Amino acid sequence: MNLTTLIALAGLGLSGLLCLVRLARGPTLANRIIALDTILIVIITGIAVAAARSGESSFLDVMVVAALLGFTGTVTVARTIESKKAK
Amino acid sequence: MREILASILLLSGVAFVLLAGIGLQRFPDVFARMHAATKAATLGLLLVLAGTALQLSSPGDVAKLVLVAGLMFVTAPVGAHMVGRAAYRAGNELSPETSVDELADKLAAEAKGDRTVEPGTD
Amino acid sequence: MRLFAGRAAWLLAVWLFLWEEVSFGNVLTGLAVATAVLLLFPPRRAERRGRFRPVAALKFLVYFHYKLVQASGIVAWEIVTPRNRINEGVVAVRIRHFSDALTTLLANAISLTPGTLTIEVDRDATTLYVHVLHLKGVEDVRREVQKLELMAVRAFGNEQAVRQALEDSAELVREDARRAQEDHP
Numbered sequence: 001m002n003l004t005t006l007i008a009l010a011g012l013g014l015s016g017l018l019c020l021v022r023l024a025r026g027p028t029l030a031n032r033i034i035a036l037d038t039i040l041i042v043i044i045t046g047i048a049v050a051a052a053r054s055g056e057s058s059f060l061d062v063m064v065v066a067a068l069l070g071f072t073g074t075v076t077v078a079r080t081i082e083s084k085k086a087k
Numbered sequence: 088m089r090e091i092l093a094s095i096l097l098l099s100g101v102a103f104v105l106l107a108g109i110g111l112q113r114f115p116d117v118f119a120r121m122h123a124a125t126k127a128a129t130l131g132l133l134l135v136l137a138g139t140a141l142q143l144s145s146p147g148d149v150a151k152l153v154l155v156a157g158l159m160f161v162t163a164p165v166g167a168h169m170v171g172r173a174a175y176r177a178g179n180e181l182s183p184e185t186s187v188d189e190l191a192d193k194l195a196a197e198a199k200g201d202r203t204v205e206p207g208t209d
Numbered sequence: 210m211r212l213f214a215g216r217a218a219w220l221l222a223v224w225l226f227l228w229e230e231v232s233f234g235n236v237l238t239g240l241a242v243a244t245a246v247l248l249l250f251p252p253r254r255a256e257r258r259g260r261f262r263p264v265a266a267l268k269f270l271v272y273f274h275y276k277l278v279q280a281s282g283i284v285a286w287e288i289v290t291p292r293n294r295i296n297e298g299v300v301a302v303r304i305r306h307f308s309d310a311l312t313t314l315l316a317n318a319i320s321l322t323p324g325t326l327t328i329e330v331d332r333d334a335t336t337l338y339v340h341v342l343h344l345k346g347v348e349d350v351r352r353e354v355q356k357l358e359l360m361a362v363r364a365f366g367n368e369q370a371v372r373q374a375l376e377d378s379a380e381l382v383r384e385d386a387r388r389a390q391e392d393h394p
Contacts, residue, residue, distance in 0.1 A: 001142070004094040008135075011101040015108030022111040022120075030117050030174035034124050037166060038107055041128040044155065045104055045135045049097060052142040060151045064227065067155055071162040075169050082173035103281060110288040118340050119297060122326055123284055129321070130281040147229030154226045164320035164327075171328035171340065 005053035009046065016042045033077045040070035089141055096138030103131030117174050125167040132159055217243040266364040273318055273357075280323035287342070299328070300350045302337045304358055312337075315361055319354060 016039055023035040047063045110123025133156055140152045217240065224239035225231050304315065316327040319339060329338035341350055 001090050001094060004097055008097050008101040011098075011105045015101075015105045018105075018108035018112055026117075028117065028174070028177075030170055030177070031120065033170055034117065034120055034167075035111060037170075038111060038124045038128050041107075041124075041132050041159075041163075042104060044159075045100065045132050048132075048135050048139040048152070049101070051148075052093065052097060052139040055143060057143050057145070057148040057151075060148060060155075061227075063155050064151065064158070067158045067162065071158075071166055074166040078166070078169035078173040081170070081177050103285065106285045106288050110284065113288055116297075118326065118328070119342060122324070122340075122342050123288060125320060125326065126277075126280045127284045127288070130277060150226040150229060154223065161317070164317040167320055168316065168327050171326060175328055 002053065005049050008049045009053075012042050012046050012049065029077070029081055033074060033081075037070065037074050040066060044070075089144075093138045093141040096134050096141065100131045100134030100136075100138060103127045103134065105131075107131065118171060121167045121171055125163050129159055129163045132156075213247060216247060220246060265360070269360045269364040272360055273322070276322040280321060283323045284342075298341050300339050300341055302339055302351050302354045303335060304337055304354070305335075305362075311361060311365060314365070315354075315358055318357055318361065322353075322357065325350065325353070 019035045019039045019042065023032050023039070026032045026035060044063050044066050047059060047066070051057050051060055104127070107123050107128035110127060111120050114120045114123060136152045136156050140149045143149075220243035221236070221239040224242060225235060228235050228239075304312070312330065316330060316337060319325050319327045319337070324342040326340045326342075327337055328340045331337070337354065339350060339354065
């Protein structure tokens with residue numbers, strides 16, 4: 001399990017890095033918010049893997065909060081894009 | 088045995104999330120990237136949550152993981168929809184490989200004040 | 210009152226999930242919080258109450274999950290293979306508007322199934338605009354969405370909705386048969 005979670009965390013780190021690239025490159029704001037949303041999913045996944053790795057489950061609450069806040073943030077930015085035509 | 092199953096779930100979940108990240112790079116325009124982010128990443132997350140639930144089997148933890156799974160299930164598509172809608176209206180171009188675009192007809196007609204155009208009935 | 214109780218029950222369940230244990234104190238505070246939330250943010254009255262049919266709902270869930278896995282498989286395949294196989298398009302699909310909840314469920318289900326993503330809903334909720342990743346035929350997309358709609362309505366819609374949806378599907382079958390006859394006379 002330790003080895004598995006190590007590989008998993010490495011994979012997640014790589015995915016996060018790719019999302020960061022899109023965050024920097026993505027020509028429009030819409031691209032960037034999608035990259036952020038994916039980074040959020042990477043974070044939530046990372047928390048779950050960390051919980052599986054250490055057996056410590058006290059920080060699963062962070063997952064719930066992250067999911068909720070991430071969704072709220074995404075919707076807010078989407079409405080900004082639409083209203084200000086900020087692309 | 089349970090650990091092996093949990094490991095498989097975790098690794099396949101992370102593989103999907105990694106594919107989502109790669110997809111963000113490879114797809115030609117913002118809408119295709121949304122496909123990758125919503126579908127692949129969400130399924131990856133669900134797999135990882137299942138693996139973690141298998142690993143820590145106390146009912147309280149599993150309850151929280153189920154909660155997050157349900158939450159993501161409902162919010163991810165809605166989030167993608169809102170971003171897609173906003174991006175389209177704000178003028179993000181579809182990639183040059185797009186063949187059909189019926190929403191454009193409708194929006195153009197709306198702009199001209201003509202609400203009687205019925206898309207998709209030509 | 211029954212509607213209120215149902216929604217309060219959902220909120221209570223989420224509350225209990227968050228606190229991880231079902232104790233007397235938790236249930237009490239949960240009910241208090243649920244009541245407060247429902248009073249402060251009263252939900253809109255549900256229009257045309259649907260019904261819940263367990264068997265059809267189960268079929269819908271199974272089909273939907275199968276499609277979800279297939280979708281991710283297809284997206285994974287697309288990410289790995291060269292990009293010139295993508296042929297995007299935005300398709301308009303007429304749907305029947307029964308209730309906001311059903312339309313929402315359908316739009317979400319579309320977003321999670323292979324190659325399709327809802328990006329716009331017509332104001333009167335009669336048309337969904339679906340972005341497709343591999344556009345092979347506009348009619349195929351419409352048929353897929355209508356199939357999904359039929360399954361959802363059979364699971365959750367009320368009587369009138371189901372009857373209308375079945376009428377449409379009968380027409381669909383006849384259309385398929387006619388088209389098949391045209392192709393192979």
